[in-house]
Amino acid sequence: MSLIEVKNLGVQFQTRDGLIYAVNGINFALERGQTLGIVGESGSGKSQSVLAMMGLLANNGKATGQALYQGRDLLAMKPAELNKIRGNRVAMIFQDPMTSLNPYLTVERQMTEVLQFHKGLDRKSARAKSVALLDAVKIPEAARRIAMYPHEFSGGMRQRVMIAMALLCEPEVLIADEPTTALDVTVQAQIIALLRDLQRDFGTAIVMITHDLGVVAGLCDEVMVLYGGRVMEQGDANSIFYRATHPYTVGLLGAIPRLDAEDEALVAIPGAPPNMARLPKGCPFSERCTLANAECREVLPALLAAENNPAVRRACHKSIQAVSELAAKGVSHA
Structure with missing residues (x-):
């Protein structure tokens, strides 16, 4: 049994x-020690999936499907x-530490109450562990600054406080x-290293x-590419980064600045994500994809295993060869 398993998750x-x-x-x-990356443009459904x-x-939201933690459905609890x-x-x-931290409580109060509630620690022990976590995320003079309020920290410092709070238990x-x-x-590099240490330990x-x-x-380890609330491509990170099989993934990768190609222009994807109240009948990306035809616009593609790599699933009517040729041209959009 997987540590966490999400099945047919939907949010309306x-x-x-x-x-x-x-x-x-x-x-x-x-499984334990694994990392899933969820990527996509703003409005693609990344945050709503994990908030579910x-x-x-939000009060007008409803989640369907299952989110199993050690076999127990979080959505049904x-x-x-x-x-x-x-x-x-x-x-x-x-994502936003300023709206997530309580402006009326000190950082100490907000951190220690987590340990007192979940771990039953006394105030002194909870404070000592909180200071140690603030040190770990590189908050200068953590023993002094823990008594401060969120507005007394910079944006980057508040984000590090949020990370420390999440790691407390x-x-x-x-x-x-x-x-x-x-x-x-x-x-960023320090935080990534901290997350790796957490996984290792x-x-x-x-x-x-x-x-x-x-x-x-x-x-x-694994990457899920979302667009218009749907999975466009999903598989191991190496396959997604080096052998992308969906035009949208190719477009995202083409927009990354490269240090070894200073004179090359970035390849942007024009247009904007679809209106979620009026999604296209077919593939959500069809309105911005240079490979799209009538089938793409009328028929929603199923998420199926790629022909050349069963470990990768893709939702695209076009052949992998056509997408590869698109990537080779450095063009990913209409």
């Missing part, structure tokens, strides 16, 4: 414009039961939603949501 929101299907049919499984797993959807797992065995690093599953966005590259499974494909390449 009831709005004035009707029912919006933000996430459609996500599946993955993680944590029971943190009552709040009191979920609270014993959430923040303890399954923890999350949120040494979770078995860590969900990280853009954990390095506000950090400079040096601190405790066998933590990590779900990493990010726009930074460099972070994915350096940390993740």
Whole structure:
């Protein structure tokens, strides 16, 4: 049995414009010590998929499918039961630390109450462990600064506080939603190293949501590419990065700046992600894909194993050879 297994996860929101299907049919499984990277443009459904797993959807949201932690469905749990797992065995690093930290409480209060609630530590022991975690994420003078309020920290420092809070209970599953966005590259490297150490020491499974494909390449074992709330491509990181089989994945990789190609222009994907209230009838990417034809626009492609690599699944009507030729031209869009 996998440590965490997600089966046919869907997320819908009831709005004035009707029912919006933000996430459609996500599946993955993680063992101890493995990392899954979820990538895609803003609005593709990355954050909503993990918020559904944590029971943190907005009031107008509804999750379907299953999110099994050690065989127990997180989506079916009552709040009191979920609270014993959430923040303890399954923890999350949120994207925006300023709105996630309580502005009225000191960092010390917010960190120690996690350990007092989940681990039963006394205030002194909880404070000592909290200071040690702040040291680990490179907060200068942690013993002094733990008594400060969130607004007294910079954006990058607040993000590191959020990471430290998520690691307090040494979770078995860590969900990280853009954990390095506000950090400079040096601190990013330190945080990635910290996450690797956590996996090595405790066998933590990590779900990493990010726009930074460099972070994915350096940390993740498996990659899931989302677009329009659907999985476009999913498989091991090496296959996705070096032998991409979907035009959208090719487009994301083509937009990465390269140090060894200073004179080459970046290949951007024009247009914008689809309106989730009015998704295309066929492939969500068909409106922006140069390979798209009538079949792509009318028939939703199934997520199937790639012909040349059964470990990779792709949702595309076009042959892998056609996508490879597109990648070779350095063109990924219409």
